[in-house]
Amino acid sequence: MKRFDYLKPKTIEEALSLLNQYGKKAMLIAGGTDVIVMIKQKTMAPDVLISLQGIPGLDQIEYDGTLRIGPMVTHRAIEKSEVIRKEFSALADAVEALGSIQIRNVATIGGNICTAAPSADTASPLLVLGAQAKVKSLKGERTIPIEEFFKGPGETVLKEGEIVTELVIPKPLPFTASAYWKHQRRLALDLPILGVSTLISLNKDTVSCSDMLCASSPISSILHTMEQDELVCKEVRIALGVAAPTPMRAIKAEKLLRGKKISDELLEEVAKTASEEAQPRDSIRGEAWYRRDMIRVLVKRMAMKSIERALRPEETVLPVRLW
Amino acid sequence: MVVKEIIRPVLGTGPTFKFYYCRVRSPSAPFQGDMEENLMVKQTIRFILNGEPVQMEIEPHLTLLQLLREKLELIGTKEGCGMGECGACTVLLDGKTVNSCIFPAMEVDGKSVTTIEGLIDAQGNLHPIQKAFIEYGAIQCGFCTPGMVLSAKALLDENPKPTEDEIRNGIAGNLCRCTGYIQIVQAIKAASGQL
Numbered sequence: 001m002k003r004f005d006y007l008k009p010k011t012i013e014e015a016l017s018l019l020n021q022y023g024k025k026a027m028l029i030a031g032g033t034d035v036i037v038m039i040k041q042k043t044m045a046p047d048v049l050i051s052l053q054g055i056p057g058l059d060q061i062e063y064d065g066t067l068r069i070g071p072m073v074t075h076r077a078i079e080k081s082e083v084i085r086k087e088f089s090a091l092a093d094a095v096e097a098l099g100s101i102q103i104r105n106v107a108t109i110g111g112n113i114c115t116a117a118p119s120a121d122t123a124s125p126l127l128v129l130g131a132q133a134k135v136k137s138l139k140g141e142r143t144i145p146i147e148e149f150f151k152g153p154g155e156t157v158l159k160e161g162e163i164v165t166e167l168v169i170p171k172p173l174p175f176t177a178s179a180y181w182k183h184q185r186r187l188a189l190d191l192p193i194l195g196v197s198t199l200i201s202l203n204k205d206t207v208s209c210s211d212m213l214c215a216s217s218p219i220s221s222i223l224h225t226m227e228q229d230e231l232v233c234k235e236v237r238i239a240l241g242v243a244a245p246t247p248m249r250a251i252k253a254e255k256l257l258r259g260k261k262i263s264d265e266l267l268e269e270v271a272k273t274a275s276e277e278a279q280p281r282d283s284i285r286g287e288a289w290y291r292r293d294m295i296r297v298l299v300k301r302m303a304m305k306s307i308e309r310a311l312r313p314e315e316t317v318l319p320v321r322l323w
Numbered sequence: 324m325v326v327k328e329i330i331r332p333v334l335g336t337g338p339t340f341k342f343y344y345c346r347v348r349s350p351s352a353p354f355q356g357d358m359e360e361n362l363m364v365k366q367t368i369r370f371i372l373n374g375e376p377v378q379m380e381i382e383p384h385l386t387l388l389q390l391l392r393e394k395l396e397l398i399g400t401k402e403g404c405g406m407g408e409c410g411a412c413t414v415l416l417d418g419k420t421v422n423s424c425i426f427p428a429m430e431v432d433g434k435s436v437t438t439i440e441g442l443i444d445a446q447g448n449l450h451p452i453q454k455a456f457i458e459y460g461a462i463q464c465g466f467c468t469p470g471m472v473l474s475a476k477a478l479l480d481e482n483p484k485p486t487e488d489e490i491r492n493g494i495a496g497n498l499c500r501c502t503g504y505i506q507i508v509q510a511i512k513a514a515s516g517q518l
Binding site: 001002003004005008029033037049053099101103105106188 | 364366382383384386405406407408410413416419420421422425426427429430432474477492493495496497
């Protein structure tokens, strides 16, 4: 492996000035599960690695309605966070499906988005949750919405000398739930063929979910019965991973559903629109036509999963159970 | 890349292999003396290795696996893929499993590392998980075993009575090409007192 120097600054300011001093020769390293592999594969060759592990406070999860996740929070820590599982389920689904326990113990969420792989598992959940990245440089601070964060495969809008210091997820509307499905060939240690994430806010006041029906029936039959009631989708976000050069929002599909009465036919239509909006490519993991077809299937499933979770907040609705 | 690097392995005359690093600069590249110097500077790390405090000077580019196998000669930890996929190099860092092949050695500073060698007790007895692996035939070639045992230990430390699903989840990051996992799952069940 290529030789490099390894620096461990103690504060963010020190890290910023080191980054400034070494410029292009330096590379930031968080957990290193991508960086070290890329150095081993010779896809990059930094002279200096600047580690963020020594900086206190970057690995905290704070919740007061708004969720603040430090960039150095490991995927394992997110997986174990009760509040993320309950309120920001899509993110919990995503970290559970990422790598192995060994990887999740080390790999960080900041690293995952800054590596900016089109397949980044946390990207599409962060998109539907409306996350914002706080970024620091010697010149000051700025906030980047996650929608604008990714520029291309492996490319972000971060300028030289900038460090992500926090991810902020705003408080969701009432009666909101989200879900993520990683479509993969095996259940662990695989890259996704597709990552599909949805978030739906309902007008739950018109739905009485305490009755028998809601407690036990599958979500498809609930939807069918609810058609007489007004189950309206107040807000919706749909995000797709590996469906374009960067993680993307399916804006047209969202427009179709936002503010409308939810029905089975409408969800079909929305999913179809999302599949037309996507620009998947042929790759070793799947061909474009297959990806497109699976987007159609999975967007509907994830939308239903989100509705199910919003209607049954007290239950843990497992992602592995599609219905 | 301005500085090209060629690494030539040269066989030493003694019983151990030695590696000589030979740096070749492309003619157009300017000389960057300080950078070159900097790369050679060793750094000091202190950590707990299998219960014993260790202080050593290391080259900053080493992975934890290289540190363990090549510098400390603890060769129980294996290198499989070298890319964090197979889990053969699993060690415990502050009780959590990590793939040592892609973990920077510099990051163990101030932490506690447990390798397979550290599972043996003071009297030289194997750990109950190791005994269960032997009893249930959960070993064939044995290459995945150190990592598998450590993943099992991390699982049982956190969840002393795991279900079969939880066991399979817990060892999902460790590939075994021999056993088909059945005996491994049984051994972990047995070690947790459930068989």
